[in-house]
Amino acid sequence: MSAIPQISLGDGRKIPVVAYGFGTANLGKDSTDATVLALSQGYRNLDGAEYYANDVSIGLGLERAKIPREEIFYSTKCCSQDPRAALHKALKALKLECVDLYLLHSPLFFPDIGVSRAWEICEELQQEGLCKSIGVSNFRIKDLQALLKTAKVKPAINQFELHPYLYKQEAPLVDYCKRNGIIIATFGSLTPLTAAKDGPLDDTLHKVAGETGYTPGQVLLKWTFQVTGGVVVTTSAKAARLQEQLVPFISMPDLTQYQIDAIVQNSRSRHYRGFFPHMDE
Numbered sequence: 001m002s003a004i005p006q007i008s009l010g011d012g013r014k015i016p017v018v019a020y021g022f023g024t025a026n027l028g029k030d031s032t033d034a035t036v037l038a039l040s041q042g043y044r045n046l047d048g049a050e051y052y053a054n055d056v057s058i059g060l061g062l063e064r065a066k067i068p069r070e071e072i073f074y075s076t077k078c079c080s081q082d083p084r085a086a087l088h089k090a091l092k093a094l095k096l097e098c099v100d101l102y103l104l105h106s107p108l109f110f111p112d113i114g115v116s117r118a119w120e121i122c123e124e125l126q127q128e129g130l131c132k133s134i135g136v137s138n139f140r141i142k143d144l145q146a147l148l149k150t151a152k153v154k155p156a157i158n159q160f161e162l163h164p165y166l167y168k169q170e171a172p173l174v175d176y177c178k179r180n181g182i183i184i185a186t187f188g189s190l191t192p193l194t195a196a197k198d199g200p201l202d203d204t205l206h207k208v209a210g211e212t213g214y215t216p217g218q219v220l221l222k223w224t225f226q227v228t229g230g231v232v233v234t235t236s237a238k239a240a241r242l243q244e245q246l247v248p249f250i251s252m253p254d255l256t257q258y259q260i261d262a263i264v265q266n267s268r269s270r271h272y273r274g275f276f277p278h279m280d281e
């Protein structure tokens with residue numbers, strides 16, 4: 001299998017363009033086998049979180065898979081009021097000395113200390129070498145603007161939900177992140193086939209799949225990648241699907257601009273958000 005391409009973060013570090021996520025289907029579950037499966041299928045970018053409550057099992061999976069640490073890009077996210085304590089706890093559970101990326105999971109998760117102080121702690125943790133890069137998740141333009149007023153380090157990444165049924169809403173955020181050198185990481189790419197299936201995009205999606213010879217899922221992953229130029233976080237419990245989901249990032253030719261635009265146009269009549277309703281405010 002060819003290697004997964006990487007892109008550069010604003011801080012100069014590199015990140016593989018597709019990640020395997022430990023949320024949704026793995027949430028709160030023993031993820032030992034899932035970790036071994038994802039790594040055996042070639043995934044080297046792993047997306048965990050304090051909220052997913054499965055770090056100990058992921059640590060066991062990392063141990064069992066025996067992939068050299070330097071080959072793995074490991075991210076985790078903080079959802080509690082104390083980013084320092086949360087990272088120390090995660091590192092202990094994962095049996096890692098540092099993570100590659102530490103994200104504030106949502107701007108709404110820090111009502112006591114405030115986002116600005118939470119970010120300052122992330123900056124300190126980066127200085128101390130406990131996380132190599134730092135970033136945010138589910139931040140709107142206004143949240144990023146507020147953060148950038150006090151931040152010494154610009155977030156390397158903003159991770160948020162994106163698929164065609166959210167593009168109308170999130171196009172300005174995509175544009176803002178690109179203009180400000182914040183790499184976009186997205187989740188929920190497959191939503192038009194899963195939580196929001198049987199929608200107005202179906203005909204176009206199947207038409208583009210037929211034109212390209214790839215599956216509707218691969219078309220959605222490729223669309224997301226081309227629209228953002230960033231990292232796509234996905235997941236599956238099945239080896240065959242994990243293989244299918246790598247293809248758009250390794251060997252699938254680009255969608256044409258006409259196909260990208262057709263997907264946007266034929267999704268406009270539907271708005272669907274699976275996570276973090278504050279993103280619509």
Ligand SMILES: NC(=O)c1ccc[n+]([C@@H]2O[C@H](COP(=O)([O-])OP(=O)(O)OC[C@H]3O[C@@H](n4cnc5c(N)ncnc54)[C@H](OP(=O)(O)O)[C@@H]3O)[C@@H](O)[C@H]2O)c1
Pocket residue numbers: 020021022023024025047048105137138159160186187188189190191193194217233234235236237238241275276
């Ligand atoms: N930062 C955040 O706030 C946040 C929020 C949500 C998620 N995430 C991250 O993103 C990761 C991905 O989650 P997601 O919810 O965005 O998942 P997704 O990539 O939209 O979809 C993955 C799910 O779709 C199913 N699937 C895959 N291919 C399919 C196909 N062709 N047809 C129908 N179903 C298919 C998989 O089930 P099978 O196992 O059956 O293949 C899997 O459960 C999470 O694990 C998490 O790491 C982050």
